Amino acid sequence: MAGSRITIKDLAARMNMSISTISRALHDHSSIGEKTTAEVKKLAKELGYFPNSVASNLRRNKTHTIGVIVPRIDIHFHSHAISGIEEVAYKSGYYVTIFQSRDLLEREIAITEILQTKMVEGVIACLGLETKECTHFIKFNELNVPLVFYDRVSKDCNASKVIIDDFEAAFKATEHLISIGCKKISHIAGCQTTDIFKARLEGYKAALTKYNIPIDEKLIEYTSDLSYEEGARCAKKFLSLETLPDGMFCANDYTAISAIQVFKKANIHIPQDIAVVGFSNYPISRFIEPTLTTIDDRAFEMGKAAAKLLIRQIEDKDHIISSETIVLKTDLIVRDSTNRGII
Amino acid sequence: MAGSRITIKDLAARMNMSISTISRALHDHSSIGEKTTAEVKKLAKELGYFPNSVASNLRRNKTHTIGVIVPRIDIHFHSHAISGIEEVAYKSGYYVTIFQSRDLLEREIAITEILQTKMVEGVIACLGLETKECTHFIKFNELNVPLVFYDRVSKDCNASKVIIDDFEAAFKATEHLISIGCKKISHIAGCQTTDIFKARLEGYKAALTKYNIPIDEKLIEYTSDLSYEEGARCAKKFLSLETLPDGMFCANDYTAISAIQVFKKANIHIPQDIAVVGFSNYPISRFIEPTLTTIDDRAFEMGKAAAKLLIRQIEDKDHIISSETIVLKTDLIVRDSTNRGII
DNA sequence: TTGTAAGCGTTATCAC
DNA sequence: GTGATAACGCTTACAA
Numbered sequence: 001m002a003g004s005r006i007t008i009k010d011l012a013a014r015m016n017m018s019i020s021t022i023s024r025a026l027h028d029h030s031s032i033g034e035k036t037t038a039e040v041k042k043l044a045k046e047l048g049y050f051p052n053s054v055a056s057n058l059r060r061n062k063t064h065t066i067g068v069i070v071p072r073i074d075i076h077f078h079s080h081a082i083s084g085i086e087e088v089a090y091k092s093g094y095y096v097t098i099f100q101s102r103d104l105l106e107r108e109i110a111i112t113e114i115l116q117t118k119m120v121e122g123v124i125a126c127l128g129l130e131t132k133e134c135t136h137f138i139k140f141n142e143l144n145v146p147l148v149f150y151d152r153v154s155k156d157c158n159a160s161k162v163i164i165d166d167f168e169a170a171f172k173a174t175e176h177l178i179s180i181g182c183k184k185i186s187h188i189a190g191c192q193t194t195d196i197f198k199a200r201l202e203g204y205k206a207a208l209t210k211y212n213i214p215i216d217e218k219l220i221e222y223t224s225d226l227s228y229e230e231g232a233r234c235a236k237k238f239l240s241l242e243t244l245p246d247g248m249f250c251a252n253d254y255t256a257i258s259a260i261q262v263f264k265k266a267n268i269h270i271p272q273d274i275a276v277v278g279f280s281n282y283p284i285s286r287f288i289e290p291t292l293t294t295i296d297d298r299a300f301e302m303g304k305a306a307a308k309l310l311i312r313q314i315e316d317k318d319h320i321i322s323s324e325t326i327v328l329k330t331d332l333i334v335r336d337s338t339n340r341g342i343i
Numbered sequence: 344m345a346g347s348r349i350t351i352k353d354l355a356a357r358m359n360m361s362i363s364t365i366s367r368a369l370h371d372h373s374s375i376g377e378k379t380t381a382e383v384k385k386l387a388k389e390l391g392y393f394p395n396s397v398a399s400n401l402r403r404n405k406t407h408t409i410g411v412i413v414p415r416i417d418i419h420f421h422s423h424a425i426s427g428i429e430e431v432a433y434k435s436g437y438y439v440t441i442f443q444s445r446d447l448l449e450r451e452i453a454i455t456e457i458l459q460t461k462m463v464e465g466v467i468a469c470l471g472l473e474t475k476e477c478t479h480f481i482k483f484n485e486l487n488v489p490l491v492f493y494d495r496v497s498k499d500c501n502a503s504k505v506i507i508d509d510f511e512a513a514f515k516a517t518e519h520l521i522s523i524g525c526k527k528i529s530h531i532a533g534c535q536t537t538d539i540f541k542a543r544l545e546g547y548k549a550a551l552t553k554y555n556i557p558i559d560e561k562l563i564e565y566t567s568d569l570s571y572e573e574g575a576r577c578a579k580k581f582l583s584l585e586t587l588p589d590g591m592f593c594a595n596d597y598t599a600i601s602a603i604q605v606f607k608k609a610n611i612h613i614p615q616d617i618a619v620v621g622f623s624n625y626p627i628s629r630f631i632e633p634t635l636t637t638i639d640d641r642a643f644e645m646g647k648a649a650a651k652l653l654i655r656q657i658e659d660k661d662h663i664i665s666s667e668t669i670v671l672k673t674d675l676i677v678r679d680s681t682n683r684g685i686i
Numbered sequence: 687t688t689g690t691a692a693g694c695g696t697t698a699t700c701a702c
Numbered sequence: 703g704t705g706a707t708a709a710c711g712c713t714t715a716c717a718a
Contacts, residue, residue, distance in 0.1 A: 020697085020705060020706080021704055021705070023695095032704080033703060036703080052460065053460040054397060054406060055710090057696090059709075073422050074419075074422045074425075079418075082416050082441075096442075098425075098441050100426065100429050114438070117395065228630070261632065287604075287631065288631060351711070362689095362711090363689065364687085366711095375688080398710070401711085401712075402694050402713050403694085693712100693714095694711105694712090694713090695710105697708105697710090699706105
């Protein structure tokens with residue numbers, strides 16, 4: 001790395017001073033004379049001195065680094081969360097080292113081990129799909145390294161969490177469909193081993209129940225990955241029912257969009273014949289026709305909240321860390337796919 | 344940080360051995376007996392020992408860390424590039440510390456300074472919009488820290504580069520429009536102070552010239568940021584011409600999609616009346632109606648190529664680093680927005 | 687095969 | 703105000 005880097009030792013030699021004086025001067029220590037301080041800084045600048053933070057980290061037992069584990073960086077939701085994390089971290093003088101588990105448990109475990117050797121001061125993680133339990137995270141507790149999960153969290157791990165209320169969001173989405181007059185509301189559900197998708201299904205059911213609409217299992221289609229392809233499959237299933245649903249709540253935007261396109265090809269009008277609500281507020285939902293009513297998943301805010309919480313815990317280390325759970329408010333973004341021009 | 348972490352000193356005390364023996368055993372040094380090695384490793388595991396890589400980094404003057412500077416993490420192109428970088432880095436035992444400049448020159452400069460103190464072994468950067476020259480990067484040359492730019496690169500900086508051939512891609516896109524019979528081809532151009540957008544305009548012009556189609560400045564609309572809104576504005580401009588263009592090449596997908604929607608509202612058929620080609624292959628281009636013909640920007644591959652090149656340079660440090668430029672092949676993805684059923 | 691000791695660049699605790 | 707010096711945890715000549 002260094003093509004002979006300048007160190008405080010070099011500065012000390014040049015100025016005929018001790019390295020401690022140099023170190024203090026560079027840190028504006030009160031006990032050093034103003035002239036000396038100024039001279040030292042001037043020389044440092046001239047010679048292009050930069051502190052070696054590796055050495056400083058070792059000595060002070062602080063790295064100002066937080067480790068982030070996400071399933072994949074290139075997923076819209078995660079890239080926005082990471083952006084929020086970096087934003088907060090940067091402004092607080094922390095650095096973000098990033099790892100993707102690619103939804104592989106083995107890799108997630110390996111990453112937690114790397115993070116220990118790297119002496120990160122805190123960890124933010126979103127669990128991978130394969131991860132059912134999280135014993136590989138408890139070592140952070142033992143080492144007193146704060147840990148914050150976001151979105152896909154683990155119930156049985158003593159850590160802070162930042163989530164949205166998927167139940168409440170789904171409830172709100174379904175209630176919205178009811179409020180515009182839908183009586184027969186279908187649901188495209190995600191993988192039911194994942195808490196967030198389970199909660200979305202429950203919220204849907206609870207809203208129906210509240211308004212005395214019977215829950216009809218024929219109106220619920222389960223998918224494994226909420227893909228564009230599965231959305232089309234579910235839509236065709238609904239088309240084959242005796243009477244078409246007049247409303248549909250989908251656990252994500254891709255299935256909603258895909259289903260809408262299938263309906264349109266079948267000459268069914270959105271939202272007149274069937275009104276549709278998605279989930280996530282992916283950029284595409286603003287661009288398709290009709291524009292899609294959806295729940296904003298607050299990815300950026302989630303990242304920011306996770307980073308703020310983590311940094312607070314890092315810096316409050318003396319106090320007993322009580323793990324904390326933050327639930328972010330979601331917004332229902334009403335667009336044309338549910339706009340029947342009533343109201 | 345550490346709530347009393349185990350060190351090799353602790354292991355040494357427990358085993359009545361010197362720390363050097365412990366260190367060697369943990370590294371499978373040939374001169375240590377098999378029994379000792381096994382015993383040391385066993386104890387290390389029992390006590391939950393993890394090496395402190397900060398200390399090791401200081402001693403060996405290596406951090407195995409690469410710094411990445413991007414304008415924004417949450418832009419599709421960059422999140423994919425970062426994903427590629429992380430993928431290659433992880434497999435080679437390097438770690439990725441990430442910073443977003445948010446297109447601010449001041450912040451970009453500050454980040455380069457941080458990266459020096461952090462003793463990163465290499466840097467990958469995509470320049471921000473405000474950056475016109477890159478004196479803040481030359482210090483990496485002086486420190487012998489390899490530097491690779493991707494996508495938005497600087498001409499006057501001695502560094503490696505990974506880019507796509509924007510000129511050739513634009514040429515190919517325009518040629519495709521000509522090949523399906525377009526005679527009057529418009530272009531929505533990006534900010535002309537940015538090389539890549541300039542190259543796309545040049546490629547467009549060159550293709551026209553090759554096929555003896557006159558360049559008509561009225562068919563070229565310049566935008567500052569290629570936003571969705573600007574796409575609509577340009578489309579309306581084209582609609583107001585005496586005769587509508589029969590083909591359009593846009594410097595990104597958003598303007599293409601926006602323009603298509605304006606055309607559709609004006610009862611103009613895509614691709615019969617006007618065929619459209621975008622640029623980037625954003626996910627949305629597969630979902631809109633009609634699906635959008637576009638140039639794939641190879642973001643993930645760009646990230647991978649940048650990381651591979653950088654790591655090669657880090658590890659070849661003895662040799663003289665000759666900066667290297669990699670140009671990735673782009674693909675024209677033909678979809679319905681140019682599918683006139685001719686072939 | 688193992689131990690001793692120096693040193694990576696910095697910070698911090700003593701002294702003076 | 704400033705200077706020695708030890709220490710952070712690890713690696714690695716050099717000894718033994």
